[in-house]
Amino acid sequence: MVQVLVTAVVGQLALKFSFSNVIEVKLIESDKKLRMHPVMILLSVGIFGYLWGPTGMLLSVPLMALLKIALFSELVS
Structure with a gap:
Protein backbone atom coordinates (compact mmCIF):
# COMPACT_ATOMS: atom_id res chain seq x y z
CA MET A 1 0.00 0.00 0.00
CA VAL A 2 2.78 2.44 0.89
CA GLN A 3 4.69 1.48 -2.24
CA VAL A 4 1.71 2.43 -4.42
CA LEU A 5 1.41 5.77 -2.63
CA VAL A 6 5.10 6.54 -3.05
CA THR A 7 5.01 5.51 -6.71
CA ALA A 8 1.98 7.73 -7.36
CA VAL A 9 3.52 10.74 -5.60
CA VAL A 10 6.87 10.35 -7.38
CA GLY A 11 5.10 9.96 -10.72
CA GLN A 12 3.02 13.08 -10.19
CA LEU A 13 6.08 15.07 -9.14
CA ALA A 14 8.01 13.86 -12.18
CA LEU A 15 5.18 14.87 -14.51
CA LYS A 16 4.81 18.27 -12.85
CA PHE A 17 8.56 18.88 -13.03
CA SER A 18 8.80 17.88 -16.69
CA PHE A 19 5.80 19.95 -17.78
CA SER A 20 6.68 23.10 -15.84
CA ASN A 21 10.43 23.11 -16.43
CA VAL A 22 10.74 21.69 -19.92
CA ILE A 23 7.56 21.71 -22.00
CA GLU A 24 6.06 25.04 -20.91
CA VAL A 25 9.42 26.79 -21.17
CA LYS A 26 9.92 25.57 -24.73
CA LEU A 27 6.39 26.64 -25.73
CA ILE A 28 6.72 30.12 -24.27
CA GLU A 29 10.28 30.55 -25.51
CA SER A 30 9.25 29.81 -29.10
CA ASP A 31 6.47 32.43 -29.09
CA LYS A 32 7.76 35.93 -29.89
CA LYS A 33 4.75 37.62 -28.31
CA LEU A 34 5.37 35.97 -24.93
CA ARG A 35 9.17 36.19 -24.87
CA MET A 36 10.33 38.48 -22.05
CA HIS A 37 13.76 39.51 -20.86
CA PRO A 38 14.77 37.87 -17.54
CA VAL A 39 15.39 41.27 -15.94
CA MET A 40 11.81 42.28 -16.78
CA ILE A 41 10.53 39.11 -15.13
CA LEU A 42 12.58 39.71 -11.98
CA LEU A 43 11.48 43.34 -11.86
CA SER A 44 7.81 42.41 -12.22
CA VAL A 45 8.10 39.72 -9.51
CA GLY A 46 9.65 42.29 -7.17
CA ILE A 47 7.08 45.00 -7.86
CA PHE A 48 4.02 42.76 -7.71
CA GLY A 49 5.48 41.00 -4.66
CA TYR A 50 5.83 44.36 -2.92
CA LEU A 51 2.30 45.37 -3.85
CA TRP A 52 0.39 42.11 -3.30
CA GLY A 53 2.80 39.81 -1.45
CA PRO A 54 3.19 36.16 -2.42
CA THR A 55 0.00 36.23 -4.50
CA GLY A 56 1.42 39.06 -6.56
CA MET A 57 4.63 37.13 -7.09
CA LEU A 58 2.67 34.18 -8.48
CA LEU A 59 0.56 36.39 -10.73
CA SER A 60 3.34 38.72 -11.90
CA VAL A 61 4.55 36.77 -14.94
CA PRO A 62 1.09 35.98 -16.38
CA LEU A 63 0.01 39.60 -15.81
CA MET A 64 3.13 40.92 -17.52
CA ALA A 65 2.58 38.54 -20.45
CA LEU A 66 -1.01 39.78 -20.80
CA GLU A 74 -2.38 47.94 -29.89
CA LEU A 75 0.88 49.07 -31.48
CA VAL A 76 0.59 46.69 -34.43
CA SER A 77 -3.02 47.46 -35.37
Missing part, protein backbone atom coordinates in the same frame (compact mmCIF):
# COMPACT_ATOMS: atom_id res chain seq x y z
CA LEU A 67 0.16 43.39 -20.59
CA LYS A 68 2.82 42.77 -23.24
CA ILE A 69 0.32 41.12 -25.58
CA ALA A 70 -2.19 43.93 -25.06
CA LEU A 71 0.39 46.65 -25.74
CA PHE A 72 1.89 44.78 -28.68
CA SER A 73 -1.50 44.25 -30.33
Whole structure:
Protein backbone atom coordinates (compact mmCIF):
# COMPACT_ATOMS: atom_id res chain seq x y z
CA MET A 1 0.00 0.00 0.00
CA VAL A 2 2.78 2.44 0.89
CA GLN A 3 4.69 1.48 -2.24
CA VAL A 4 1.71 2.43 -4.42
CA LEU A 5 1.41 5.77 -2.63
CA VAL A 6 5.10 6.54 -3.05
CA THR A 7 5.01 5.51 -6.71
CA ALA A 8 1.98 7.73 -7.36
CA VAL A 9 3.52 10.74 -5.60
CA VAL A 10 6.87 10.35 -7.38
CA GLY A 11 5.10 9.96 -10.72
CA GLN A 12 3.02 13.08 -10.19
CA LEU A 13 6.08 15.07 -9.14
CA ALA A 14 8.01 13.86 -12.18
CA LEU A 15 5.18 14.87 -14.51
CA LYS A 16 4.81 18.27 -12.85
CA PHE A 17 8.56 18.88 -13.03
CA SER A 18 8.80 17.88 -16.69
CA PHE A 19 5.80 19.95 -17.78
CA SER A 20 6.68 23.10 -15.84
CA ASN A 21 10.43 23.11 -16.43
CA VAL A 22 10.74 21.69 -19.92
CA ILE A 23 7.56 21.71 -22.00
CA GLU A 24 6.06 25.04 -20.91
CA VAL A 25 9.42 26.79 -21.17
CA LYS A 26 9.92 25.57 -24.73
CA LEU A 27 6.39 26.64 -25.73
CA ILE A 28 6.72 30.12 -24.27
CA GLU A 29 10.28 30.55 -25.51
CA SER A 30 9.25 29.81 -29.10
CA ASP A 31 6.47 32.43 -29.09
CA LYS A 32 7.76 35.93 -29.89
CA LYS A 33 4.75 37.62 -28.31
CA LEU A 34 5.37 35.97 -24.93
CA ARG A 35 9.17 36.19 -24.87
CA MET A 36 10.33 38.48 -22.05
CA HIS A 37 13.76 39.51 -20.86
CA PRO A 38 14.77 37.87 -17.54
CA VAL A 39 15.39 41.27 -15.94
CA MET A 40 11.81 42.28 -16.78
CA ILE A 41 10.53 39.11 -15.13
CA LEU A 42 12.58 39.71 -11.98
CA LEU A 43 11.48 43.34 -11.86
CA SER A 44 7.81 42.41 -12.22
CA VAL A 45 8.10 39.72 -9.51
CA GLY A 46 9.65 42.29 -7.17
CA ILE A 47 7.08 45.00 -7.86
CA PHE A 48 4.02 42.76 -7.71
CA GLY A 49 5.48 41.00 -4.66
CA TYR A 50 5.83 44.36 -2.92
CA LEU A 51 2.30 45.37 -3.85
CA TRP A 52 0.39 42.11 -3.30
CA GLY A 53 2.80 39.81 -1.45
CA PRO A 54 3.19 36.16 -2.42
CA THR A 55 0.00 36.23 -4.50
CA GLY A 56 1.42 39.06 -6.56
CA MET A 57 4.63 37.13 -7.09
CA LEU A 58 2.67 34.18 -8.48
CA LEU A 59 0.56 36.39 -10.73
CA SER A 60 3.34 38.72 -11.90
CA VAL A 61 4.55 36.77 -14.94
CA PRO A 62 1.09 35.98 -16.38
CA LEU A 63 0.01 39.60 -15.81
CA MET A 64 3.13 40.92 -17.52
CA ALA A 65 2.58 38.54 -20.45
CA LEU A 66 -1.01 39.78 -20.80
CA LEU A 67 0.16 43.39 -20.59
CA LYS A 68 2.82 42.77 -23.24
CA ILE A 69 0.32 41.12 -25.58
CA ALA A 70 -2.19 43.93 -25.06
CA LEU A 71 0.39 46.65 -25.74
CA PHE A 72 1.89 44.78 -28.68
CA SER A 73 -1.50 44.25 -30.33
CA GLU A 74 -2.38 47.94 -29.89
CA LEU A 75 0.88 49.07 -31.48
CA VAL A 76 0.59 46.69 -34.43
CA SER A 77 -3.02 47.46 -35.37
